[in-house]
Amino acid sequence: MTLFITHPDADLHETPPGHPEQVARLPAIRAALDDMDLRREEAPDGTDAQILRCHPQAYLDAITAASPTEGWAQLDADTYMSPGSLHAARLAVGAACRAVDAVLDEEAGNAFVAMRPPGHHAETAKPMGFCLFGTVAIAAKHTLEVHGLSRVAVVDFDVHHGNGTQDLLWEEARALFVTSHQSPLWPGTGERSERGAHDNVINVPLPPGSDGRTFRAKIAPALERLDAFAPELVLVSAGFDAHRADPLAQLEWVEEDFAWITERLCDLADAHAGGRLVSCLEGGYDLEALAASAAAHVDVLRRRENGG
Numbered sequence: 001m002t003l004f005i006t007h008p009d010a011d012l013h014e015t016p017p018g019h020p021e022q023v024a025r026l027p028a029i030r031a032a033l034d035d036m037d038l039r040r041e042e043a044p045d046g047t048d049a050q051i052l053r054c055h056p057q058a059y060l061d062a063i064t065a066a067s068p069t070e071g072w073a074q075l076d077a078d079t080y081m082s083p084g085s086l087h088a089a090r091l092a093v094g095a096a097c098r099a100v101d102a103v104l105d106e107e108a109g110n111a112f113v114a115m116r117p118p119g120h121h122a123e124t125a126k127p128m129g130f131c132l133f134g135t136v137a138i139a140a141k142h143t144l145e146v147h148g149l150s151r152v153a154v155v156d157f158d159v160h161h162g163n164g165t166q167d168l169l170w171e172e173a174r175a176l177f178v179t180s181h182q183s184p185l186w187p188g189t190g191e192r193s194e195r196g197a198h199d200n201v202i203n204v205p206l207p208p209g210s211d212g213r214t215f216r217a218k219i220a221p222a223l224e225r226l227d228a229f230a231p232e233l234v235l236v237s238a239g240f241d242a243h244r245a246d247p248l249a250q251l252e253w254v255e256e257d258f259a260w261i262t263e264r265l266c267d268l269a270d271a272h273a274g275g276r277l278v279s280c281l282e283g284g285y286d287l288e289a290l291a292a293s294a295a296a297h298v299d300v301l302r303r304r305e306n307g308g
């Protein structure tokens with residue numbers, strides 16, 4: 001069965017009024033998944049050891065010290081902490097690592113983790129773009145270091161470049177990181193020439209206005225590289241802000257495009273990893289499109305897990 005992990009305390013990560021990364025995002029997703037036949041778990045706390053596989057102690061100390069007792073602490077132009085944010089970010093790390101444990105221990109075939117704040121913009125020692133800890137990169141390191149796997153794929157289809165994941169996995173030859181994103185767009189990185197220390201990063205920039213058909217053509221060579229890499233686990237940074245309704249970008253994807261890439265990633269997992277796939281929520285800021293796209297994504301996971 002597909003495992004779904006979330007936690008009510010993620011909703012205690014509050015952003016200022018009008019901020020797109022808002023509390024209402026997870027309730028919208030939970031409601032959309034409510035009728036689905038899923039195995040449901042609450043996220044456990046993330047540990048220092050998990051976080052320190054990607055971030056230095058001084059960074060963990062600085063984020064901990066920045067946590068406000070009331071109101072907000074502003075870490076950069078877009079990134080805020082409320083009193084509940086540190087706990088929420090640690091739960092997001094714990095949720096991703098727990099999902100890896102459950103899938104590798106065969107308690108579940110695949111998993112979707114819906115937590116906030118997101119993680120793929122957080123660099124080694126820098127919070128950025130709503131993100132505090134590099135959740136998916138931490139899950140990749142957890143896979144390699146704790147479970148001893150030799151090859152993990154990380155695929156990020158959020159509309160923004162996964163600069164943080166790229167930074168955290170740059171020198172990790174056991175991880176192949178593929179990231180598609182609108183370009184030009186914030187954060188401005190993600191050129192094809194950025195390829196990792198071991199040719200282990202593949203950037204797939206997409207021009208503004210790209211629809212799902214353009215995406216399918218442009219991602220095809222990266223899917224071939226992923227197939228040749230033969231990952232033992234597929235991790236996904238599932239951002240749904242490439243949707244045509246999203247206010248933060250200018251791509252033209254619809255729900256079927258998220259279902260299509262999910263099918264391809266399940267194909268990859270089936271071919272090499274016994275179907276093992278763990279997907280973690282990143283962006284997606286139009287609540288209706290977010291809920292519908294996440295439901296399309298999880299519905300594919302659920303059907304594929306059931307052999308459909």
Ligand SMILES: [Zn+2]
Nearest residue numbers: 158160241283
């Ligand atoms: Zn995004």
